[in-house]
Amino acid sequence: MLLREVEYARPASVAEALAILKQHDGARALAGGQTLINVMKARVASPDVLVDLNGLDDLKGIELGSDGTLTIGAMATYTDIAGSAEARARPILGEVCLTIADVQVRNRGTIGGNVCSNDPTNHLPPLLCAVGAEMTIASEDGERTVAAAEFFLGVYLTAVGPGELLTKLTIPAGKHDGFAAVTLGADGTCIANAAASLNGSLRVALGCVDAVPIVVQPASAAEDAVREAVRGAGLMPPSDVHASSEYRIHLAEVLAVRAARQAAERS
Amino acid sequence: MSDSTTIAPDRVEVQAPQKQWQGQSVPRKEDKRLTQGQGVFVDDIKRHGMGYIHFVRSPYAHAHITSIDVSKAEEIKGVYGTLTGEEVASLTDPFFQLATPPGAHLKDYALALGKVRYVGEAVVAVVAETRELARDASELVEVEYEPLAAVVDARNAQDDGVPVLHDDAGSNMMWESVYEWGDLDAAFAEADRIVKIKELHFHRFNSTPLECDGALVEFNRGTGQWTIHTNNQFPGFAQIMMGPALHCGLDKLRFVTQDIGGGFGNKITSHPQLVACCLLARKLNRPVQWTEWRTDFHLSMSHGNERWFQDTEVAVKNDGTLLGFRTKALDDAGAWLRYEPLGGVIWAQVTPGVYKWRNIRLEFTQVATNKAPCSPNRGYSRMQHLWFTERVIDIVAHELELDPVEVRKRNYIKTEDMPYETPNGCIYDSGDYSRMLDIALELIGWKDAAARKKEAASRGKLLGIGIGSTLDSGTNNFGQSRMINPELQFSGNNEVATVKLDVFGEIVVTLGTTPQGQGHETTAAQVVADILGCSMDDVYVRAGHDSYWNSHAGFSGTYASQFAVTGLSAVKGATDMLAEQIKRLGSVILGGVPVDALELADGTVRIKDNPEAALPFMACGAIINANNAGLPEDLDVTLNCRYVYRPPFEVPDVEKKFGNLTLTYAAQIHAAVVEIDPETGHYEIVDYAAVDDCGIRIHPQIVEGQVMGATAQALGAVVHEAFEYDEDGNLLTPNFYDYHVPHALDMPPLQTGYIESPSPFTPLGTKGMGEGGGAGIHSVCAAVQDAMRGHGDAIVYDSWNPYKRVWEMLQHPEKTRALVEVVDA
């Protein structure tokens, strides 16, 4: 429970936050804190400076463009997303957010934090890969965008580098999405999960099977095609107390089929 | 057959006083403070100038400690001091061991000495001005280790070349004994079939009370006394362990507790940490405070006994009549014997389970491994054994293609045979298992099973129904410890209560127990109010426990399903004494009316035939305590009564391992319905029924609450909860993230039922209860096995069945089927 000493800043603007992050090597953004504070309790991570993003309203917006493109600020919480009329344009987002952990965690945890922490068991990294989100990353030097599929680099490692912030996520229009998971108890941590999106071609992203979501593109949503695509991915998931590698490979296939089916059946 | 017979306790006339309060679900006295956040839990207690303790813990499962350097930590401003194993060894004796050799040779101290034996073992304690600082400083403690290979599988702990945890013991075998009753050869000769089960495994978990352990310890230099504010749930045991170690009399160890955030047996063995606290309070001359965090708890506190049952053979008739069994129980005690090897005998309280098995042989071996020490956990040691007997029943039924309900009914001990003497001399006091099963089957809709299976199959699901029975043996005869070690001078049991009438007529009750949610203040008040003929609101039961209250006996505490017997009998005894004294006083004051012409009612003592002639309790209290001049010299009345209830026990026959080991036997019959998704192994418990019989229920709602809570714990344990280690001895489930306990959304619909078979052996007809939840594990195991019937026919061989295992069993049923063989006798 007891954190190492840390300095704290609550910037008033994104620019200020970026400046602090740039000035201090050991600075880290603090979003919902639902992961970061816990790793600090365990003293697994000990940033020198916490840059609290909670005061930055610029990062909280959820907007629906005229073309159906959804833009979600990195600091939008799961509760914000689940309750947002705009976000309903892509219903799967709110639906999945509502199955993450519990009310308290959903009230604080943010979409930005979820993808930036990139815990392989998190719900949103595979989902955002499947729906083809783009991440906007800002630094004092300017902004860049990275496709979700390129955003995730390793466990707790993403394209957001030192001195940078994820500011928003952009999600194209679409409705034919699915998500399936086997979790530790109802609405619990994922043992394996899969997200699918069939808007044009089918894209399936598999979670919990590697350090980053594994994206496959089956030829169709037919069961055989999906299974074949998953098999073709040559998964080598880790074994842990909840699942053997073999079991995860199997689950990935079954869940991919289910997510794809849900995407296909969705009107 | 054994020729000796246990002497059944005398039947106690179950008294039915005007039961205005008993039997009612009255509001709990505890609730008002607890719902307002006004409880006082150990971590809420603060003292001026107190120091916070942080334990430096071993990162290795097994290693020599080659050096410890605390100097850098001690240099930090705000650090008050440290404590190492060497210092502990110079100041204390090792804890007294219950085992005979080789376990007897263990040298167990408050901190690791020379060696660490599990990940999380406390090596050094650091005390500082703040919690954070204590932890900061502990990072500066330099400990060098020389790692050794870890022993993590009890099954090879005794192999050649396997490292030995305790050189003093010479091997990893800690304690062993052979139990045999009846005539095994005859039973196997009589059998039509022998069902052989190679191996069954009961897994390691515990009840993970939401509050972890803790203490605030003060040392009084002038009197040499420690005041230990702690949530330890069995101060009597802690004192007996700590006194000799600290070279002090037991009265120097004052235990104080108010509210405890759940215990379930897991808070019995905190004595090593408490000794460290005592030493530090004395050394640093200031109060010290220890908070155990969740990860610390999972790594180091009171794991439930992990047990293997190997080479089991069951003698059965073709009609399912069970004649006897042989098995080898291999118990994994973890790194130290903190309460062990008592688990090596506690199971024998329920030797045949609820069945008429007369011929039983069990070879018990307990080994040490590089895992956290085991200690009691709700259902302690009986749960393991009862899971085994229930597994045997279902495996026998399935292999012989018999109906598990029929097999149970055929073999249940019958209500007309109660009190029933088991092959090892335990006396089951009362009960009706068949009737309970009928109720459970009715609640769960057993007769519709076939239709439900079909309906589930149409949705692609495998549905299974299973039954689980447990006995909650309550009120230990500590004489059974002599079967572990004949030298031990323990037997019987006791509990204390005091009841007094104070100056202004307040009725004040103190208990020797340390409740953790069981509502003792309420049930004690119910008993007192009925006897004294007053309102429950007029009865003040002091919250918690303080060994200074003089309501404290050798076995005081709250553990092992006994309050309704020992605690309430003590309350009853003390209150009966007080009632009698009030009447004697009344007799004098009311002008010499005979005592039997008086009654207690409406908070007065009055003449039965003339209720107007009444003396209020307030007057009684005032007269004796503050206005007593002129009372007759021979009026021996204090209105302050202390009673020690001593259950009727004999010392068991240690040679024959025979005797009555517990006074009461509450029973639980549960039934579960599960639905498995065969594609993933994921399953849900979709229906659940729990039927309980704990004799007379003083407070039905509290009793039902215990049933529910125990059930929930079992459902968590069978599906999710396990203390799993990797081969290096790292705990893989050190927190609630990976150790998934049931949450709100995990709870199945529950139906409860009950019958009341009064115990003929207890003053109130009550039975101890609260630990019967193991039935949930048994019934879910049975249901999972049932669901897989016709789908590979896998055998459920483990008490932990996470989705991955169920999937495995569906993929490779043959691996599990290889564990079982049926041969014609």
Place this chain on the structure above:
Amino acid sequence: MSAIASSKAVTVTVNGVEYEREVEARKLLIHFVRDDLDLTGSHIGCDTGNCGACSMIVDGQLVKSCMLLAVQADGASIETVEGLAEDGELTALQQSFSDHHALQCGYCTPGMLMSATALLRTNPNPTDEQIKKALQGNICRCTGYWNIFEAVKAVGS
């Protein structure tokens, strides 16, 4: 530019009472409230944010106070279990917990009550499923939850 500091003066209102304290940045809100403000009704049951024993309502929102720094709560209005009853008069929810035996040891109860309070504020008549969903973040090891569901439901209807 805002100050970067390892400790900070923090002003919070807890159950209507204003407190001002100098706090280390690393201190969790739960420790601040329990240890510094001596409001020990809220509890700690885990070190990973799973158990909910520390649940509080901060600026109208239910949170687990072990995943929030005290400095983050500067300026906030905080509600804890101690603020529910007025003058010792239990709220309907507290009374219902007692009536339904929804607590045993009472250790989870403060957090549980805060979660249920938050639920009932936005949804005065929750369904069974909504109750379960609302209490998902609060672990109880004693009751098996069934009586807690009943207690919340009784207040709702």
